[in-house]
Structures are given as C-alpha cells and as structure tokens.
Amino acid sequence: MILAKIANGDQQAFGSLFNFYRNKVYGYAYAILQVDTSSEEIVQDVFIKLWIKRQTLTNIDNFGGFLRTIVKNETLNALKKIALTHKSHQIANLGATEIDLSTENAIQFRETKKLLDAAIEKLPPQQKLVYNLCNIEGLKQKDVANQLNISPSTVKTHLRDAVKAIKNYLSTHDEVIAAPLLLFFLK
Incomplete structure (x- = not known):
C-alpha cells in the first residue's frame, strides 16, 4: 500500500x-480563496x-476524508490570516469602504457552511447518522455498516439519498455562492 511505503520514507x-x-x-483551496499564490x-x-x-x-482508514480535513483546516487558517490582514488594513485606512474580496469569500464560506449544516440537520436520523459517520468522521462505508449493524448497500443507499437531499436543499437557496466548496464536501 502506498501509505505504508510513505510511512517508511519512500519519496x-x-x-x-x-x-x-x-x-x-x-x-x-482556490475555490475558497480565489488567490493563486495562496492556493499554491x-x-x-x-x-x-x-x-x-x-x-x-498507516493508521488512517479513510485517506480521502483525512486529506479533506487537513485541506479544510489549512484553508480556514488561510482565511483567518486574510481576515486579520484585512482588519489591520481597515484600521490603518479608517474610512476606506472597499471590501476585500478575500474577506467576502470568508463570509460566503461561513454562510454556505451554515446552509450545509442546516441541510444535514433536515435529514432523516439514519441518513444523517450515516452521512456524518462517512463524510464528517471519515469512516469507510463498510466500517459504518459494521458499527450500525446494517448492510453496506444500505449505508450506500443512505449516503446517496443524504447527498441528494442536501443538494436539493442547497439548490433552493440563492445564498449558496461557494458551490465548488460544496462539491468538495459532497463527494
């Protein structure tokens, strides 16, 4: 397995x-930050x-979920830095009314995240549980099936229906601006 090779230092x-x-x-990163150098x-x-x-x-069961979490955290940290930089510029330039695009993206990200959370909350309990275990906790579908004592195909169906319901919910809200972000979370 490639992760085991990497763990042993295989460049x-x-x-x-x-x-x-x-x-x-x-x-x-680019979908959120809209800045090439920051994304790099x-x-x-x-x-x-x-x-x-x-x-x-080698201890990671779901590398995709693990990587998503790291990328999300790094992007959020970059947004915080951008917001702090923006705030210090705002203080230095009192009276300037121009809004920094990066800060606007951070606000859009937060609003979109709130909508995503609201969509997840509206899911039926079993779909919500399966969605959270697979996409938030990063567990594999077979592990979720074992944990919940249901078949893997049932997990797959719940997950598919949850993603469909979330997408439908979000499509009814004009506030959703960060669509590329949602595509990342809804894989």
Missing part, C-alpha cells in the same frame, strides 16, 4: 501521492504536513 511513493492529489487540493501555498503546506506526519499514515 517516490510520496511523489505519486502528491501528483494524484495536488490538483484536488489546489482546486479546493495551501498545497505545499498540506503535503509538507503529510510528509512530516508520514509515520501515522
């Missing part, structure tokens, strides 16, 4: 992992963290 395996995931990481920095930061913590990679 070629790490290069393969990087080449496979870098565009996804960049796309997610996110890619670098994410893969540096993976390399530094490579010995723990």
Whole structure:
C-alpha cells in the first residue's frame, strides 16, 4: 500500500501521492480563496504536513476524508490570516469602504457552511447518522455498516439519498455562492 511505503520514507511513493492529489487540493483551496499564490501555498503546506506526519499514515482508514480535513483546516487558517490582514488594513485606512474580496469569500464560506449544516440537520436520523459517520468522521462505508449493524448497500443507499437531499436543499437557496466548496464536501 502506498501509505505504508510513505510511512517508511519512500519519496517516490510520496511523489505519486502528491501528483494524484495536488490538483484536488489546489482546486479546493482556490475555490475558497480565489488567490493563486495562496492556493499554491495551501498545497505545499498540506503535503509538507503529510510528509512530516508520514509515520501515522498507516493508521488512517479513510485517506480521502483525512486529506479533506487537513485541506479544510489549512484553508480556514488561510482565511483567518486574510481576515486579520484585512482588519489591520481597515484600521490603518479608517474610512476606506472597499471590501476585500478575500474577506467576502470568508463570509460566503461561513454562510454556505451554515446552509450545509442546516441541510444535514433536515435529514432523516439514519441518513444523517450515516452521512456524518462517512463524510464528517471519515469512516469507510463498510466500517459504518459494521458499527450500525446494517448492510453496506444500505449505508450506500443512505449516503446517496443524504447527498441528494442536501443538494436539493442547497439548490433552493440563492445564498449558496461557494458551490465548488460544496462539491468538495459532497463527494
């Protein structure tokens, strides 16, 4: 397995992992930040963290979910830095009314996240549980099936129906602006 090779320091395996995931990481970061250089920095930061913590990679059951969490956290940290920079510029330029696009993106992200959370809350209990275990906790579908004592096909059906319901809910709200972000979360 590639994660085991990376955990043992195999740089070629790490290069393969990087080449496979870098565009996804960049796309997610760019969808939120809308800044090429910041998005490239996110890619670098994410893969540096993976390399530094490579010995723990063999303990990860759902690498996609694990990577999504790291990318989300790095992007949120970048948004916080942008917001702080914006705030310091605002204080320095009292009276300036121009809104920084990065801050606007951060606000849109928060609003979209609230809508996503509201959509998840509206799911039937079993769909909500399966969705949270698979997409938020990062468990594999077979592990969710074992944990809930249901068949893997039932988990797959609940997950499919949950994603469909969430997409339908979001499509009825004009406030949803960060659509690329939602596509990342709804995979």
